[in-house]
Amino acid sequence: MADAFYLPDPANPDRFVSTELTRGPWSPDAQHAGPPSALLGHVIERCEPRPGFQVGRVAVEILGPVPLEPLTVQTRMVRSGRSVELLEATLSSERGPVMQAKAWRLKVAEPALDLPSEFLPTGTRPLPTTTEPSGFPSEQKVGFHTGIEYRFTTGSFDESGPAVCWIRLKYPIVAGTVPSPLERALAAADSGNGVSAVLDWSKYLFINTDLTVTLHRQPVGEWVCLDAVTHPQPHGIGLAESALFDETGPIGRSTQTLLLAPR
Incomplete structure (x- = not known):
């Protein structure tokens, strides 16, 4: 099995070979949206980068299934x-x-702004205590679910409704690179509709038609937590939203x- 979600093409820096780890739960021939979203983050960060x-x-x-x-x-x-x-x-x-x-890429304040502490984001989510992976409902033997670790602290794939899950x-x-905080956040955030x-x-x-991730600070460490909830509607349009930690x-x-x- 591949040791990365995408392999860079030595002959073309703008071309990436998709591996089996990108496969999603809906079709054996289509990718989960998490890896390509993270790949977009990967190339965005490398587009005319500016310090600060x-x-x-x-x-x-x-725009459609990602093959x-x-x-x-x-x-x-x-x-x-x-x-x-x-x-x-x-x-x-x-x-x-x-x-x-x-x-949107924004300039980081230097020095840091002196803001009232009562308005700064606070709160934490408990870290998972189990070391056993949470089973993912997919018929595919290899895919995005085998390329990541899921750890639920509330809810599970066997329970319906809001859930808190670490990913x-x-x-x-991309092979040969270390995932950036943005890549980790994008890859995890696309699972909000699945975990909840x-x-x-x-x-x-x-199936989600889009993914919008807003980060007021860069995540630290390898784990990203989704405190997720899905809002379904009988007319067939729903919303999934996640607080990220x-x-x-x-x-x-x-x-x-x-x-x-x-189905």
Whole structure:
């Protein structure tokens, strides 16, 4: 089995070979949206990087199923500025664009701002005490669920409703690199609708059409926690939202628009 979600193409720096670790739960031929979202974060951070800046928000649009095929990325600076920049990245297969992301990159205050402590984000989520992985409801032997670790502190894949789940990458997003905090956050955040599922996996689809992650600070460490809840609606459109944490406290939030449908 591969030791990374994507392998860089030595002949083309904009091309990445998808491995089996990217496979999602819905189809053996389609990727989970977590790895390609993280891949978009990977290339966005490398697009005209500037010291003293960090990404504050990434909005990913899922244009269609992402096949288990080589993918090509294109990045560009949409809007440059002294303190705020807007970047765009597009992920394409041979059939055309499959995902697109826009990211705001902001200048970090130096020195740090003297803000009233009562308005700063606080709170933690308990770390998992179990060392046993949480079983993922997938018929695929190898996929995204085998490339990461899930640890629930409340809820589980066998229970419906809100859940708190810690997620850690077992492999790098791109071979030969160390996952950045942004990559870890994007890879984990796309599981919000799965860990807080309210519908029977065997009877319904609840596929997200997008992923928006806003980080007010960069996560520290390998684990990212999702305090997730899904809001379904009978007309077939739902919302999944997650409060995001690392071991020291809150780092941001994520949302996903969901298509709900019978299988």
